[in-house]
Amino acid sequence: MDLLTLLGSILPRDGVLTGTDMAGYVQDWWGRQQGQALCIALPRDTAEVSAIVSACAAAGHGVIPQGGNTGLTGAASPASTAGDRLPVIVSLARMRRIRDIDVANFTISVDAGCILADVHAAAEAHQRLFPVSLGAEGSCQIGGIVSTNAGGTNVLRYGSTRENVLGLEVVLPDGTVWNGMKGLRKDNTGYDLRQLFIGAEGTLGIVTGAVLKLHPLSRVHATAWLALDSPASALAVLNRLRATCGERLTTFELLNAAQLAAVVACQPKLRVPVEAPWHLLVELADMTEAGSLEALLFDTVGEALSGGELLDAIPATSDSQRAAYWALRHGTAEANRSSGVVLSADISVPVASVPAFLENASNAVRNVFARATTMVVSHMGDGNIHFGTHFDTADWQAMRDPAATTLAVRRIVNDCADALGGSFSAEHGIGRKLTEELAKRADPAELLLMRRIKAAIDPAGIMNPGCLLS
Template sequence: MIPPALRERLRAILGPSGLVEETTDLAPKLKDHRGRYVGRTPLALRPASTEALAAAMALLHAEGIAMVPQGGNTGLVGGATPDESGDQVLILTERMRAIRALDPAGDTITVEAGCTLAEVQAAAESIDRLYPVSLASQGSCTIGGNLSTNAGGVQVLRYGNTREQVLGLEVVLPDGRIWNGLRALRKDNTGYDLKQVFIGAEGTLGIITAAVLRLWPRPRARAVAFCAVPDVEAAVTLLARLRTAAGEALTAFELMPEMGLSFVLRYLPGSHRPLATVSPWYVLAEIAAQRDDPAPLLESALEAAMEDGLVQDATIAASESQALALWSLRESMSDAQKPEGASLKHDVSIPVPAIAQFVAEATAAVATRDAGVRLVCFGHVGDGNLHFNLSQPIGVEPSAFLARTAEFAEIIHDLVHAHQGSISAEHGLGRLKLDEITRYHSEVELDLKRRIKTAIDPRGLMNPGKLVKP
């Protein structure tokens, strides 16, 4: 429990809106996005500035009280949820949402951690620029959360992960000290790149409060195609064809299965099947250009692919509304699994040349264990990221299927490891995969991570029980 005197000192630092204490107000913050974890906390802090946060963290650190940062609470691995002990204080960044600077000449934007991704995208668009990280949750996920998990999304193929958009950071360390690394430099060859230590660290080393982000020229035109392909191998071959034809203009390349598409068509209002052809697999591809309309290039490449049997049928969006409708089929795929019952989600990455073999092996392994499992494997084939999701067999109790989480995770993740992949492509480890990662990382790698954690957070007060095991 937080002693009354400490509570009052925190209130004095943070102001009248700086503490969340009522049970009803805290409840939504204590349950993770997927409902796997429900934690407890004596209170949550809502700082409005980096300086206020730093002063509050210094107090908590001196008292040995653990801290759990939380942004939009859209994470999928329990990384922003306090544990069940009730001993951890939640720190919310929702009041820290200023756009500190917009620099069209330098193509940068400086933002605070509580800004939503959508707000940053809109600010970039206001100066005719693009912030390219794009996620289904962009209306509610925050930049601080994106940075802490190194968020990916659908445009990684062209622009890279969140990590590759960052030029500088401001971070409050566990003891309340502030590291001001808000440098808008493309070149800074002065030793260790400290910002990269905090990106993807899931709040276990400190709390990111602001960032200098790269901006890009905004595309003037795009072409979006939905294609039926006979198998995953054809999809991977088509990816190579389109990259050759379009180069860096190929912005996205997404794989979708018929099972997942059928779920979306069943539950997404106003959706319809984009092709007459029903195929086991589909590809959604986008080419974006600065000048000329990319549709003729995409059409020509797809015609050649059809002649070679890589594509069975295809359509290219004739308008922006049609493009958005095609994208909604992909972006709704995860949510469309919910009405079908429990699902086991596996966010993995595989070297692109091995994707087809992995999907074949993993599909067969799952079917051998339970032929009734419905596979919904989709994702960002362009960067090797697959969401290898399993929907429960029809007629099975959801709780019974969820009880097999570890069983199926071991099957799938062992195959991922055999193909030199990663068991977490973009969601992070959080609490969900904390134990599991020890099966796949070498002792040297685990030891290095523990040493970094101990060096920056020797008392283990930052987001304990996540990402790094003691």
């Protein structure tokens, strides 16, 4: 029995997609990577995932796990060429069950196909918070954010996905199911296996379920849009807010004027509150009365204004104004996808080095590509910078070798990060886009350990071939 026929016997009639029905699954989010797959398998539960993986392993076909396909490095999309045995994409879109909410234990157990926004809503219905927050939360899935160790806008206070996962269920490369769905804060019984799969980008197995850590739901927020003249001023404001507001500071997002102009061009109904070279979206969250939290923020911002660290400050005085501020922030990814060609880098450096990186990288790019524009949006509170090098469509089309330009920009920007002790992949992962960068920049001992782990768990190399490790 061939693999397609076998998969058809495992899944219902509409559970195996082929031909033109695969169109939405074989292209990456940017629309730049169009790949090939044997089929799309749509399991409904962990048992079906196990059966699919077992069948693929026996037939020698690769398996590509796919969540919401919102990643930016191509981890969930197949390569354009795949030899004589095309991979099977396993989409978890039908696995959306909230398995359990333990209010007393502050945990929620979910299928890996649950949409992040649905998990937020389920937690909030019980006055709890799952803190991982992304611009793509309306479409990204839990399995995807676990497999990429997603960050987002709340890392400053709550940490990345890794810090908010207590247990996992994983289908291993031979079809075996590892059930590690424990909601324990303390479990010192050997290797912490869940950490192997968080951030592994589907190269060691398919995450099918997760136990997520919940937090008390903040009842009030205080939000402000701040204008300033430089990232160095932003660092001074960050230090001031941390000193006065402590853990109440949940959001500290830095954007430059060029990035916001792209957002407004993409969404003309949005308006930037004030003109300035640099902008901050700042938010506090707490359980206290709204008035006292707002007073804390406004007093601190007032001191920053008096100290010359800020050019202007516009507090959000209504829910609609707060939502408008967040719409500007969350509009950046879509704006960059539709604004000419943006070569986006996902950098992290020590927080105190963010201003130096931005100056060094901007100058280095402009020295080589004088017509390029830099677009910046940074989770500055945790040192993560999304540094975009923007080319007008006409300039890009006129280039003799766009691929060489992409590699040159990547080298320039990543070299600037290296020089400051940083990383070229802060929260987006390696995927298929950055495998060569990892091979070139990672410590040899680190690469050796990763390859040994991969070989031990997936000796046939069927799990997400070509992703993470080239």
